[in-house]
Amino acid sequence: MAPSSSSAASTFLQKPQTSPLARRSSSALLLRPRPRHNLVPLCRRQAVQELPAVDAAAGRTDCFGVFCTTYDLRADEETKSWKKLVNVAVSGAAGMISNHLLFKLASGEVFGPDQPIALKLLGSERSFQALEGVAMELEDSLYPLLREVSIGIDPYEVFQDVEWALLIGAKPRGPGMERADLLDINGQIFAQQGKALNAVASRNVKVLVVGNPCNTNALICLKNAPDIPAENFHALTRLDENRAKCQLALKAGVFYDKISNMTIWGNHSTTQVPDFLNARIDGKPAKEVIRDTKWLEEEFTKTIQKRGGVLIQKWGRSSAASTAVSIVDAIRSLVTPTPEGDWFSSGVYTNGNPYGIAEDIVFSMPCRSKGDGDYELVKDVKIDEFLWERIKKSEDELLAEKRCVAHLTGEVRLQ
Numbered sequence: 001m002a003p004s005s006s007s008a009a010s011t012f013l014q015k016p017q018t019s020p021l022a023r024r025s026s027s028a029l030l031l032r033p034r035p036r037h038n039l040v041p042l043c044r045r046q047a048v049q050e051l052p053a054v055d056a057a058a059g060r061t062d063c064f065g066v067f068c069t070t071y072d073l074r075a076d077e078e079t080k081s082w083k084k085l086v087n088v089a090v091s092g093a094a095g096m097i098s099n100h101l102l103f104k105l106a107s108g109e110v111f112g113p114d115q116p117i118a119l120k121l122l123g124s125e126r127s128f129q130a131l132e133g134v135a136m137e138l139e140d141s142l143y144p145l146l147r148e149v150s151i152g153i154d155p156y157e158v159f160q161d162v163e164w165a166l167l168i169g170a171k172p173r174g175p176g177m178e179r180a181d182l183l184d185i186n187g188q189i190f191a192q193q194g195k196a197l198n199a200v201a202s203r204n205v206k207v208l209v210v211g212n213p214c215n216t217n218a219l220i221c222l223k224n225a226p227d228i229p230a231e232n233f234h235a236l237t238r239l240d241e242n243r244a245k246c247q248l249a250l251k252a253g254v255f256y257d258k259i260s261n262m263t264i265w266g267n268h269s270t271t272q273v274p275d276f277l278n279a280r281i282d283g284k285p286a287k288e289v290i291r292d293t294k295w296l297e298e299e300f301t302k303t304i305q306k307r308g309g310v311l312i313q314k315w316g317r318s319s320a321a322s323t324a325v326s327i328v329d330a331i332r333s334l335v336t337p338t339p340e341g342d343w344f345s346s347g348v349y350t351n352g353n354p355y356g357i358a359e360d361i362v363f364s365m366p367c368r369s370k371g372d373g374d375y376e377l378v379k380d381v382k383i384d385e386f387l388w389e390r391i392k393k394s395e396d397e398l399l400a401e402k403r404c405v406a407h408l409t410g411e412v413r414l415q
């Protein structure tokens, strides 16, 4: 829990009407005095806006509705063998992605059918009623594995003891916007959430950043959480991997379960590099199955790079269901052993990487896991000139983004 300040009381906001369904702390909406930022480098169009930081000391996040009833996992032990409860925080919990994701988490499809789960839902003051609505739907779904649900707007409370933090909440990209436009706006959210994780989460929490620009948000988050291992932070590029698998399958005329070894290199942006050189189709190198090199280099690469933007044009909003599915895939890749010879893509912290990619950024690379929540980099993937040239562009973009958020990663101290 963050330090308390009774003098902060004068800055508190009025709390909204509380639904009788939600037993939450009456002081859940109290605000922490804002830090002062004098010198803020502007990298894109938006000026940095200060977020109202929430007063951690002021209240508690309480259980929701039926999840406040007591239960005893041991009572079921004659018929079931339960694992220890896993605590999962989800930010942006009232949003579209979460609306798909939470029900998958509660169903057991992510952590397994013998894994009871506690969901800790983080929303904003504005979304609080919607958050209650989500919690009500979770109640009504009667999931046997869902043992606790709590809702709140203070990351210092919601992240208490969490073992997984799925950071989805951020201002989404609208039509015509680049992900980098969101740097200033969203970076501050992730700085605050990094601090909160550092203060109250499990020391081995695994953090998956989804809110865009997710690589740099993950970097901001990990820099603000110095007591949590940097390798525990991921930026979601699994959606890009899934999109790439689908397009290769379509071109090769096979079902997409035949595609393996699909790496996305770099940033989750239009500079990302879907690696057709190392991808395999039914065990064979993709280039042996798809002989059309021009298609691979041009159309395939562009389609994956721009898929998110095209979806925004079609929907008028960001992808939600497929993003939720890819979050499930990303978690499952860490909690189940990677099949022999295969790998998955994740945006991870570069710290002694074998590919000569700049250190101290979050870069998508091929990873493997033993299923224990950790991963190791796949070290012997070949990179040709075509790939390398593009990997460098994505690296340049991430280094530029990093410079833009130096005030949030602690590299530039503000007066």
Ligand code: LMR
Binding pocket: 173, 179, 212, 239, 307, 308, 309, 311, 318, 319
């Ligand atoms: C996506 O790739 O669909 C999302 O990250 C949305 C976006 O901003 O492109």
